[in-house]
Amino acid sequence: MSERLKKILVILTATIIAFMSLMPFVWMVFASFMKSGEANVYPPKLIPDEFVLTHYITLFTRLNLTGYLINSLVISVGVTFISLIINSMSGYAFAKMAFRGKKHIFNSLLSAMVIPGQVTMLPVFLMLKNMGLINTYWAILIPGMASIFGIFLIKQYALSIPDSLIEAARMDGGTEIQIYWKVILPLCKPILVTLGIFTFMGTWNDFLWPLIVMTDSSMYTLPVALANLMGEHTQDTELMMAGSVITIIPVIVVFLALQKYYIKGIMLGSVKG
Amino acid sequence: MKSKTKFSALLLFLGPSLGVISLFFFIPVVAAFSLSFTDFDIYSLGSWEYLRFVGLKNYIDLINDPLFWTALKNTFYFVLLGGPLSVGVSLGTAMLLNSKYIKWKGLFRLVYFLPVVTTLVAVSIVWRYIYHPRFGLLNYVLSFVGVGPFDWLGDPNLAMPAIILMAVWKNFGYNMIIFIAGLQNIPEELYEAASIEGASGWQKFKSITIPMLAPTTLFISVITMIGYFQLFAEPYIMTQGGPLNSTLSIVYYMYQEGFRWWNIGYSTALAFMLFIIILIGTLIQFKVQKIDE
Numbered sequence: 371m372s373e374r375l376k377k378i379l380v381i382l383t384a385t386i387i388a389f390m391s392l393m394p395f396v397w398m399v400f401a402s403f404m405k406s407g408e409a410n411v412y413p414p415k416l417i418p419d420e421f422v423l424t425h426y427i428t429l430f431t432r433l434n435l436t437g438y439l440i441n442s443l444v445i446s447v448g449v450t451f452i453s454l455i456i457n458s459m460s461g462y463a464f465a466k467m468a469f470r471g472k473k474h475i476f477n478s479l480l481s482a483m484v485i486p487g488q489v490t491m492l493p494v495f496l497m498l499k500n501m502g503l504i505n506t507y508w509a510i511l512i513p514g515m516a517s518i519f520g521i522f523l524i525k526q527y528a529l530s531i532p533d534s535l536i537e538a539a540r541m542d543g544g545t546e547i548q549i550y551w552k553v554i555l556p557l558c559k560p561i562l563v564t565l566g567i568f569t570f571m572g573t574w575n576d577f578l579w580p581l582i583v584m585t586d587s588s589m590y591t592l593p594v595a596l597a598n599l600m601g602e603h604t605q606d607t608e609l610m611m612a613g614s615v616i617t618i619i620p621v622i623v624v625f626l627a628l629q630k631y632y633i634k635g636i637m638l639g640s641v642k643g
Numbered sequence: 644m645k646s647k648t649k650f651s652a653l654l655l656f657l658g659p660s661l662g663v664i665s666l667f668f669f670i671p672v673v674a675a676f677s678l679s680f681t682d683f684d685i686y687s688l689g690s691w692e693y694l695r696f697v698g699l700k701n702y703i704d705l706i707n708d709p710l711f712w713t714a715l716k717n718t719f720y721f722v723l724l725g726g727p728l729s730v731g732v733s734l735g736t737a738m739l740l741n742s743k744y745i746k747w748k749g750l751f752r753l754v755y756f757l758p759v760v761t762t763l764v765a766v767s768i769v770w771r772y773i774y775h776p777r778f779g780l781l782n783y784v785l786s787f788v789g790v791g792p793f794d795w796l797g798d799p800n801l802a803m804p805a806i807i808l809m810a811v812w813k814n815f816g817y818n819m820i821i822f823i824a825g826l827q828n829i830p831e832e833l834y835e836a837a838s839i840e841g842a843s844g845w846q847k848f849k850s851i852t853i854p855m856l857a858p859t860t861l862f863i864s865v866i867t868m869i870g871y872f873q874l875f876a877e878p879y880i881m882t883q884g885g886p887l888n889s890t891l892s893i894v895y896y897m898y899q900e901g902f903r904w905w906n907i908g909y910s911t912a913l914a915f916m917l918f919i920i921i922l923i924g925t926l927i928q929f930k931v932q933k934i935d936e
Contacts, residue, residue, distance in 0.1 A: 377744040384739050388754045390812070395757065397780055398769045410778045460660035467648040467656065475661075482668065484925055486873055488894055489914045490671035492901050493678065496688075497671070513667040516660040546652040575762045577876045578894070582902055593764035597880055600768055607772050614765035625760040629753065632760075636820045 395618075402426070402611035409607040425612035435616065437588060438595040443620075445507055445580075445591060446573040449514040450566050456516045458562060461524025462554050466536060476525070479518050488578075495582055509583035510591075514573060520565050523638060527561040528554065564635035567628050571621050592617045679912040685905040701912035711913070713888050714896040717803060721892065722871045722924075725807040729867055730860070732815040737822030738852075752823075756816035763813065767880035770809045771796065774881075796882050799889040806877045806890055814870075818863045825859035826852070861932045865925055872921050893917050 397416065401409040402425060404418040429435040464476050494513055495504070503509045531554065539549045555562070580591045590598065596613050603609050625632060679701055686693040705711045736755055740748055758766065773780045774795035782792040795805040829851065837847050853860075874892040878884050884891035884899075893913065901910030 380739060380742050380744040384745055384751055387736060387739070388751055391754050391758060391816075393780070394766065394769050394773060394812075395761075397773070401772075409772070412778055412783075414778055414780050414783050456659045456663065459656045463648075463653065463656035467653065469648055469653055479664070482672075484869070484918075484922055485668075485672060486869070486914075486918055486921055488873065488897060489675050489911075489918050490668055492907050492911050492914070493671035493674035494667055495902075496907075497667075512663070516663040518664065518668075521660060546649075546655070550656070571760060575764075577764050577879075578898070582898075593762055596764050596768065600771075600880065607778075610768055610772070614762075614768050617765040618761045621760050621762060622757070629756075633752075633756075633820055636817065637824050 398611045398614055398618075401608055402615045404608045406606065406608055409611070410605075425606075425609045426616075428609060429612055429616065433599065434588075435592075435595070435613070438590050438592045439616070441507075441584075441589060442574060442592045445510050446570050448507065448511050449573045450570045452511065452515050453517060453520060453569055454562055454566055457520035457565065458524050458555065458558060459550065460516065460521045462528050462550060462558075464521065464525040465528035466531070466533070466554075480522065483518055491579070491582060498583065504583055505586040505589045507589075510573070510580060513579075514569075517569075520569065523565050523635070524558065524561060526638065527558055531557050560631065560634075561638070563628060564631045564638070567624060567632050568635055570624060574621055675911045675914060678908055679915050681908045683907040683911075688905055688907070697908070701909050702916075704909065705912055705916065710888065710891070710896065711916075714891045714893050717889065717891055718872060718874060718893045720803055721807060721810075721874050722868060724804075725810050726864070726867050726871050728807065729811050729814055729871075730818060730863055732811055733818035733863070734822050734856075734860075736815060737819045737826055740819070741823060741826045752820070755819060758813045759816040761813075763876045764880055766813060767809070767877050771881045774805055797886055799887045802882050802886060802890045806874075806881060809881075810871070810874075810877060814867075818867065821859060821863055822856070825856050829855045857932065861928060865928050868924050868928065869921055872917065872924070893920075 400416055400418055403421040403423070404415070405420065405422055405424070408415060408418060464472065498504055498509050498512075503512070535553060535557075536549060539553050544552070574591075575593065576591075577593045577597070580594045581597070584590055584594055587595075587598070596610075596617055599613060600610060680696060680698060681687075682695050682697045682700070684693075739745070740751055740755075745751060772778075776782065776792055776794040776797060779795070781795065785791040785793075793801055795801050833851050833855070834847055837851060842850075873894050875894040875898065878890040878892055878895055879898075882890045884895050894917065897910050897913040897917070900906045900913060
């Protein structure tokens with residue numbers, strides 16, 4: 371094969387794949403601005419005859435999307451901040467503190483990662499039900515406060531912090547909390563951003579757990595509300611597309627703004643999985 | 644030698660995380676295991692007095708439950724076809740983006756990665772319309788090459804392949820990033836030396852790229868398999884497990900039994916079967932990798 375032909379083939383393939391990756395999103399966005407029924411025609415249309423905001427207005431007025439948006443935001447931001455603090459304290463302790471059984475505890479945490487989360491769902495549900503926390507934000511916030519993956523990620527990063535820095539801070543009379551807050555956290559900033567994005571997106575996109583613990587419609591997160599809406603509005607293609615756009619926008623924005631950290635996180639997670 | 648950290652400091656730093664993980668992960672695992680030997684159902688949910696120990700009954704019932712075997716078969720179909728396909732596309736696109744001919748690598752990487760970060764429920768809904776037998780984009784595109792139209796989600800033989808196609812589209816970007824990092828770690832001299840000896844592109848791929856990527860591939864295969872065994876949202880949104888239960892997955896069945904019908908004992912037994920299958924799958928992959936070496 372000639373060099374030139376090869377080059378054309380490579381670029382052509384890459385472009386076709388890019389096109390296939392984007393097409394569903396492009397259609398989603400355009401269809402969300404179509405008039406009712408316009409997306410259900412043959413041959414399918416890509417560009418709406420006239421851009422209308424009807425479906426977005428319906429979603430926010432009649433279908434209470436604002437409430438779901440707030441639920442999703444409060445839960446995702448809440449889980450992200452609480453878990454960042456708890457995981458970073460733990461990861462730092464595993465990296466830099468000396469205590470008996472450290473290796474054993476850490477290794478058993480790591481091996482527990484093969485247990486699929488679904489195993490624990492029924493007992494955790496029963497427990498939260500007994501505490502009266504079903505249909506509250508706590509049902510998602512509490513189990514999400516710590517994660518083994520998060521602890522692992524922070525620990526790997528904190529290992530690279532020189533002991534001398536911590537010793538120096540201790541000499542200056544810093545308490546453990548002060549050292550963590552003033553020395554460790556600032557140094558861990560890149561990995562905290564990475565873990566923060568992972569947690570935010572993971573919580574935002576999560577479906578099964580919110581579906582289980584949020585049974586009252588006023589407590590739905592966006593994905594649960596969307597799935598529920600699908601049941602009643604299957605025929606309203608344009609409305610469903612508008613709902614999908616709103617659900618996706620926040621994660622796309624976070625990703626585009628911080629993609630460097632996100633990509634780095636994937637590599638870090640894969641180094642010693 | 645570092646001095647031992649004070650107990651109070653350990654309690655402060657490790658207490659919250661280990662407390663939450665014990666209370667909401669380790670204890671529930673043990674609880675689930677115990678529950679799987681009981682007949683915990685909607686009556687026990689009201690009052691624990693109705694709870695009875697039934698030994699292995701749930702597991703025996705599972706083995707005699709045709710729906711369990713259907714769910715198992717569908718899940719394996721998804722994992723065994725979708726998994727390798729996903730990993731293959733990831734490797735292919737990683738090599739494509741690693742090519743010297745591609746400019747704007749960052750832009751391509753970004754576009755390929757977009758489906759990964761988006762909400763699964765939302766894209767499942769979008770794909771449901773793309774697969775529409777009459778107005779769907781896919782059948783329209785296929786009509787140009789004279790194929791179809793197909794009733795993608797309505798035909799029991801096509802529903803699972805359609806879900807696999809969407810899953811590959813949604814997920815390939817993630818592993819692609821890991822493969823790109825793996826490819827960049829292969830020393831360029833290896834390829835140069837092979838070129839001097841007159842090796843073809845395929846030979847170089849087989850005897851340099853594949854062996855050098857083996858650890859990366861093992862890691863990717865394991866995480867992909869674990870993730871794919873947990874198939875749930877796609878069939879829930881796109882097919883509700885149908886048509887004719889052809890897309891009912893283990894987790895979907897577990898959800899229905901546990902949270903629809905409150906057969907909690909039975910449902911936890913299902914969850915444990917899933918765990919055992921994932922564990923065996925992981926061990927097999929590590930074994931296969933060892934033999935290759």
